[in-house]
Amino acid sequence: MKYLRFFPFYVLSILPFWALYIISDITFFLTYYVLGYRKKVVCKNLHVAFPDKTEKEINSIAKKFYRHFCDMFFEAIKLLTIKPNEVQNRFKINNLSLLTNHLKNNENIMLYTAHQGNWEWLTTVPLFLNVNCNTLYKPLSNTYFNDLFILMRERFNVHCIPSNEGYRHLLHLNNNNIVSMNCVIGDQSPLGKSGKQQTIFFNQQTSFFTGAAKIAKKTDSAIFIPYLKKIKRGSYELFFENIVNQAATLNEQNIIDLYANKLEKVIEKYPELYLWTHKRWKRDGITY
Template sequence: MKYLRFFPFYVLSILPFWMLYMISDITYFLTYYILGYRKKVVCKNLHLAFPHKSEKEIISIAKKFYKHFCDMFFESIKLLTIKPSEIENRFKINNLSQLTDHLKNNENIMLYTAHQGNWEWLTTVPLFLEVNCNTLYKPLSNTYFNDLFILMRERFNVHCIPSDKGYRHLLHLKNNNVVSMNCVIGDQSPLGKSGKSQTQFFNQQTSFFTGAAKIAKKTDSIIFLPYLKKIKRGTYELFFETIVNSASNLDEQNIIDTYAHKLEEVIQKYPELYLWTHKRWKRDGITY
């Protein structure tokens, strides 16, 4: 049934990478030059993040970002059918031993992630580790695409949990002595009455969810920031930057401050690999 429901995406997914990148090039031209999808937002964000860069440098980063953004979409669709052996050839993990050592000691791990690199490919990490792996996500209002992304993300044994149920589920695992690796995206803008805290991020006072820090503390997790370096199209190297060796020893603000600081360092190195299309600072007083 799933093959019929998502038939167009399965057709795309079985295409070889070189053909997908031809389609991606066309999509980039349409997105950047014709439709101008969120170009004002992207340029505004880049100017805020890099105030000392020239207009020429900003445009150069923006174009590279849009090329990567289009590539990433088709690479993500490829998750529907890609073979594990091909993932292992295209997705290199630089310092996996950092994780395996903690897991052998029965310590929980939190991957405090961001919209950087191809974050959807992080769902393939269970191919390299034998561990109970969970990711918290905010359900999309469009159920078709919501179900499509769950299908892609769970293909390699990642358990997708709606954010509003995540705290209870992960605490249940902790109380039952189930060692787990849990993935939480930390760079989304908090909405409504969500728990939030502010810290400096690219020269702006920026709001962050406090939920990830609370979960890490309650589950006494080792926290890592995973980030990706793009070697070439369809080939990435994954790194793990330690944020906290024991979350129970720090307050939530300290965890968020450290996360924001390390994420900013990564984005400074690879600005074109960050998601610049969302209005990250809209609720913190910035007018778009």
């Protein structure tokens, strides 16, 4: 049934990478040159993050970002049909032992992730690591695309949990001594009365959700920020950088401060691989 429901995406997914990248190049031309999709937002964010860069440098990063952005979309669709051995050939994990050492000691792991690299490919990590793996997500209002993304993300045994159920579910696992690796994207802009803390991020007072820090503390998880280096189209190298070995030893503000600082350094290193199309600082006083 799923094949019929998502037939157009399965057709795309079975295409070889070289064919997908031809479509991606066409999409880039339309997105960047014709439609100018969110170009003002992207350039505004880049100017805020890199005030010392020239207009030429900003435009160069923006153009590289749009190329990556289009590639990333089709690479995500490829998750529907890609074979595990091809993932392992295209996705190199640099320092997996940092995680396995904690798992051997029956310690939970929190992957405090961001919209960096091709974050959708992080759902393939269970191919390299035998662990109960969960990711929290905010359901999309469009049920068709919401179900499509769940299908892609759960293909390699990642369990997708709606964010509003995440705390209760992960606490239940912890209370039942089920060791797990839990993935939470931490760089969204908090809405309304959501639990949030502010920290300095690219020289701006920036709001962050407190949920990941709260869960990590309650489950006394080791926290890592994963980040990706793009080797070439369709090939990535994944790194894990430690934030804290025992989250219970820090308060939520400390965790968010460390996360924001490490994420900023990653973005500075690979600026074209970060998602610049969202109005990250709109609720923190920046006018778009």
